[in-house]
Amino acid sequence: MLDTEPNIAAPDDFYEALIDAHRGLSSEQSALLNAKLVLLLANHIGDFGVLRQAMDKAREGIAPA
Amino acid sequence: MSIDYQKLALDYVRSPDQAAPRPAHHPVVVVGAGPVGLAAAIDFAQQGVRVVLLDEDNTLSTGSRAICFAKRTLEIFDRLGCGERMVQKGVGWNTGKVFFRSELVFSFNLLPEAGHHRPAFINLQQYYVEGFLFGRAQELPSLDIRWKNHSLDIRWKNHVVGVIQGPDGVEVTVETPDGEYRLHCDYLVAADGARSAVRKLLGHESKGQTFRDRFLIADVKMAAEFPAERWFWFDPPFHPGQSVLLHRQPDNVWRIDFQLGWDADPVAERQPERVIPRVRALLGADVPFELEWVSIYTFACLRMERFRDGRVLFAGDAAHGVSPFGARGANGGVQDADNLAWKLRLVLDGSAPDALLDTYAAEREFAADENILNSTRSTDFITPKSEASRTFRDAVLQLAKDCAFARRLVNSGRLSVPSTYADSPLNTADADAFAGPMVPGAPSADAPVRVDGRAGWFLQQVGSDFTLVYFGGGGKMPAEHLQAFCALGEGTIPVRTVIVQPSGTKPGRIGGMRVLEEDGLVTQRFDAQPGTAYLLRPDQHVAARWRRFDPDKVRTALARATCNG
Numbered sequence: 001m002l003d004t005e006p007n008i009a010a011p012d013d014f015y016e017a018l019i020d021a022h023r024g025l026s027s028e029q030s031a032l033l034n035a036k037l038v039l040l041l042a043n044h045i046g047d048f049g050v051l052r053q054a055m056d057k058a059r060e061g062i063a064p065a
Numbered sequence: 066m067s068i069d070y071q072k073l074a075l076d077y078v079r080s081p082d083q084a085a086p087r088p089a090h091h092p093v094v095v096v097g098a099g100p101v102g103l104a105a106a107i108d109f110a111q112q113g114v115r116v117v118l119l120d121e122d123n124t125l126s127t128g129s130r131a132i133c134f135a136k137r138t139l140e141i142f143d144r145l146g147c148g149e150r151m152v153q154k155g156v157g158w159n160t161g162k163v164f165f166r167s168e169l170v171f172s173f174n175l176l177p178e179a180g181h182h183r184p185a186f187i188n189l190q191q192y193y194v195e196g197f198l199f200g201r202a203q204e205l206p207s208l209d210i211r212w213k214n215h216s217l218d219i220r221w222k223n224h225v226v227g228v229i230q231g232p233d234g235v236e237v238t239v240e241t242p243d244g245e246y247r248l249h250c251d252y253l254v255a256a257d258g259a260r261s262a263v264r265k266l267l268g269h270e271s272k273g274q275t276f277r278d279r280f281l282i283a284d285v286k287m288a289a290e291f292p293a294e295r296w297f298w299f300d301p302p303f304h305p306g307q308s309v310l311l312h313r314q315p316d317n318v319w320r321i322d323f324q325l326g327w328d329a330d331p332v333a334e335r336q337p338e339r340v341i342p343r344v345r346a347l348l349g350a351d352v353p354f355e356l357e358w359v360s361i362y363t364f365a366c367l368r369m370e371r372f373r374d375g376r377v378l379f380a381g382d383a384a385h386g387v388s389p390f391g392a393r394g395a396n397g398g399v400q401d402a403d404n405l406a407w408k409l410r411l412v413l414d415g416s417a418p419d420a421l422l423d424t425y426a427a428e429r430e431f432a433a434d435e436n437i438l439n440s441t442r443s444t445d446f447i448t449p450k451s452e453a454s455r456t457f458r459d460a461v462l463q464l465a466k467d468c469a470f471a472r473r474l475v476n477s478g479r480l481s482v483p484s485t486y487a488d489s490p491l492n493t494a495d496a497d498a499f500a501g502p503m504v505p506g507a508p509s510a511d512a513p514v515r516v517d518g519r520a521g522w523f524l525q526q527v528g529s530d531f532t533l534v535y536f537g538g539g540g541k542m543p544a545e546h547l548q549a550f551c552a553l554g555e556g557t558i559p560v561r562t563v564i565v566q567p568s569g570t571k572p573g574r575i576g577g578m579r580v581l582e583e584d585g586l587v588t589q590r591f592d593a594q595p596g597t598a599y600l601l602r603p604d605q606h607v608a609a610r611w612r613r614f615d616p617d618k619v620r621t622a623l624a625r626a627t628c629n630g
Contacts, residue, residue: 031452035460043470 002053070196075123077222079243088247091117092413094237095254096225096263100131100191101381101398102256103198107145108406110205110217112529114413117248118202118217119239121224121262125199128358129190129284132314133392136176137483137508139183140605141403144528147201148183151194155187156313161295163477165462167302171472172294175480180586181511182522186480188293188314191395228253228266228377235376252409252422253377256398261383267374271386273367274441277327278448280362280389283340285319287354297477299447299462303346308447308477311347318357321347322389324448331361364388366437366444373426378405385433390443390478393436400483401429407529407603416558417627424491424628432484439479446476483508486606493600493609493622501592509605512586515568516579523587526579528605531560531623535614536588537575538595539567547576549616558627560600560619565593602626 008014021037022030042051082089095106098120109116134142134151142148162172175185205217226245227238235253239246255263264271296311298304307324314320323343325334333339340359348354368385372378381398405425411417449455464471485507486492492505503510511524527534533553535546542564550562562578565587570580581587591599591610598614599607600622609622624630 028456031456032460032463035453035456036464039457039460039464039471039474040468043468 002050002057004057068196070125070190070192071127073125073196075199075219075221077123077242078220079241080218080220080246082248083241083243083246085246088236088249090234090249091115092251093117093254093409094119094235094248094250094252095256096120096237097255097257097261097381097383098195098199098219098221099126099256099258099381099398100194100198100395101402102254103195103202104141104145104399105254105256105380105402105406106217106219107147107198107202107205108402109410110202111145112406112410114406114410116217117250118219119223119225119237120219120221121257123221125195126191128282128360129192129314129318129320131191131194131392131395132188132312132320133186133396133480134189134194135392135396135481135483136181136183136185137481138396138399139187140511140524141399142198143183143525144403144605145198145201146204147197150197150200151189152183152187154193154197154315155189156293156315157184157187158293158295158313159185160292161297161477161480163465163475164296164298164301165465166300168466170462170465171475173472180513182513182524183511186295186392188312188320190314190316190318193315194395225257225262225266228263230267230375230377251376251413254380254405254409255377255383256380256402257383259382259386261379263377264369264379264383267377269369269374269379271367271369271384273365273386273437275365275367276363276388276444276448278363278444279325279327279329279331279334280364281323281325281329281334281340281343282358282360282362283321283323283344284314284357284359285321285344285354286317286357287319287348287352288317289319289348289352291319299458299477301347304343309347310477325361329361335359335361362389364444366441368430368433368437371426372401372429372433373422378409378422378425380405380429384429385437387436387440388444389440390447391436391440391480392478393440393481396481397432397436400432403604404429411558411627417629421628424489428484428486428489428491431486431488435484436481443476443478447478491602491608491626491628493618493625495610497610497612499592499610501590503591503599503607503610505607505609507607509601509607510590512583512590514565514581514583514587516581521581523581523583524605526563526581527601529603531558531603531608531626532601533560533562533619534591534599534601535562535564535578536591536593536595536597537564537566537570537580539570540595542575546614547578549614550576550578553616553619556620556623558623558629560623600626 093116095118106118159176224240226240229236237248298309310322312320380401387393408421461474487506553560600609608626
C-alpha cells in the first residue's frame with residue numbers, strides 16, 4: 001500500500017537536497033538524474049503493487065499531450 | 066568433401082503425382098522447406114507418417130539469416146537425429162556481454178550450471194541448419210524407394226498456388242516448371258514463412274506491431290581474436306546513438322548487426338562503400354576482412370489469430386513474427402514443429418480425436434505470445450520510442466555498472482527459452498507436493514546418465530513416444546510395478562518406461578525396462594524421491610507427476626494428454 005502520509009522526518013531538508021542535486025544541470029541531465037533516482041528508489045521499494053500505485057498517483061491530473 | 070550449402074541447387078524432379086488422373090492422396094503435406102518445415106517433415110517421417118514436403122524454390126537459405134540456435138532447439142534436433150552435426154559445426158556459447166558507450170557494463174551466463182548435454186546456444190548459419198536437416202531427411206530409411214513405402218518426399222520448385230478445404234481433406238494446387246498439378250491430403254502444414262502463400266490463399270492475416278527502425282547485417286569473414294560470446298553495444302563511440310551486435314559464426318564469419326534508424330536509405334546502406342566504413346569503425350583500420358553477406362531489415366512483432374484453420378496448421382514465421390533480439394523466430398518455429406508432429410500422428414492413426422490439434426494451436430499461440438512479449442520489450446529497450454524511454458534506458462545502463470539491480474533491467478534481448486505450457490488442458494494438475502521448475506507443461510531438464518554402463522544424457526532416452534520416468538531409488542522393484550510398466554507399453558498409445566536408479570545399482574535392464582544410472586542430477590532437477598514417477602509427452606514436456614506410481618493414474622493422465630479423457 002502506497003504511503004502518502006508524512007514519512008520524511010525533515011521535509012524541508014529533503015526538498016532542498018533534491019533541488020540541490022539538480023544544480024548546474026541542463027534539462028536533459030536533470031531528466032537523466034531523475035530517471036536514475038526513480039530506478040534506485042523503485043528497487044529500494046521493490047513491491048510492484050506499491051510502485052504501480054505510485055505511478056498511477058503521479059500520472060493523476062496529467063492529460064496526454 | 067564438404068558441401069557448399071550456399072550454392073547447393075536441388076533438383077526439381079517430376080513426381081508421378083503430376084500425371085495422375087485424379088489428385089493423389091497423402092496423409093500430410095508440409096509447405097516450406099525451411100528449418101520449421103524440414104523439422105516437421107523429419108519428425109513425421111521418423112514417427113512413421115508419410116509426408117510430402119513442398120518448396121517453391123530449389124536452394125537453401127540465402128545468407129546466414131537465423132544464426133542463433135537455442136539449447137531446446139538442439140535437443141529437438143537431437144531427437145530428430147541431427148543435433149550432433151549441428152553442434153559439431155556450430156560455435157557454442159553461453160556468455161553475453163553488454164557495453165554502454167566504451168565501457169563493459171555487465172556480462173551474463175545463460176547456462177551457469179554444469180551437467181547439460183547442449184550449450185545455451187550455438188551460432189550456425191541457417192543454410193547449414195537447413196542443409197543438415199535436409200541431409201537427415203535423405204538418410205531416413207526407405208526414402209530411396211520412391212512411391213513404394215518411402216515416408217518423406219521432398220519436392221523442390223513446387224509452389225502452392227491454391228488451397229481448398231473440404232470436410233474430409235485439403236486440395237492443394239501446385240505450380241511446377243511442368244505446369245500445375247493437384248494433391249489431396251488429410252492435413253496441410255503451412256511452414257512457408259513470413260509471407261506465407263497458404264495463409265494468403267486462405268484469407269488469413271498475421272497482425273501486430275511494426276517497428277520503425279532499420280538494421281544492417283554485415284557478415285564479414287576475418288581471422289579475429291574476439292571470443293565466442295554475444296557482444297552488444299549501446300551507443301558505442303564507433304556507431305554513436307545506435308546499437309551494435311557482434312557474434313561469431315563458423316568458418317571465421319562474424320555477424321555484425323548495426324542499428325541504422327528509420328531514416329536510413331535501405332538501398333544506399335547495403336552498398337559496400339557504405340558498409341565497409343561502418344565495419345572498419347568497429348574493427349579498426351588495419352583488420353583485413355571480406356564482406357560475406359549484407360542485408361537491411363526491418364521487423365514486426367505479429368501473429369495469426371489462430372494457428373489452426375480446420376485441416377490446415379500454421380507453424381513458424383507463417384504463424385508468428387518476432388524481432389530478432391532474443392533469437393525467438395526460428396527457435397520458436399522449430400518448437401512449433403516439435404509440438405505438432407506427435408499430435409498429428411496420433412490423430413492420423415485414429416488414437417486421438419481431432420481436438421488434440423486444437424491444443425497445438427492453443428499451446429503454440431501461448432508460446433508465440435510469450436516470444437512476442439519478450440522480443441517487443443527488448444525492442445523497446447534497444448530502440449526507445451520516446452525521449453522519456455531513452456532517458457530511462459540510459460539511466461539503467463549508467464547504473465548497471467555498479468548496481469546489480471539495474472543489470473536485471475538491461476534488455477539487449479531476452480534469449481530464447483522454451484515455453485512452459487502451464488495452463489495446457491493436456492496437463493494433469495499436481496496432487497502431490499513438488500518443488501522446482503519441472504511442473505506439468507514444462508520441457509524436461511537434461512542431466513547426465515549412464516545406460517548399459519555408457520555415458521549418455523537423460524533427454525536422449527525419452528521422447529517421440531510417451532515415456533514414464535520412474536525413480537527407483539535403488540531398492541528392489543515390486544513385481545506388480547514391472548507388470549504395470551509392461552502393460553503400459555502395450556496400450557493403444559504405448560508408454561515406454563525408463564527407470565532412473567542411483568549409480569552403482571546393477572546396470573542393464575529390469576524386467577525388460579531400460580535403466581538409467583545417475584549421480585543425482587536427474588533426481589535433483591526433477592525433485593524426485595524413491596517412487597516418484599513422471600509421465601512425459603513425446604515432445605519431452607511433462608504431462609503429469611506423482612510421488613507414488615499408480616498405473617490407473619498414468620492411464621488417466623495419458624488419456625488427458627491425448628484428449629481421450
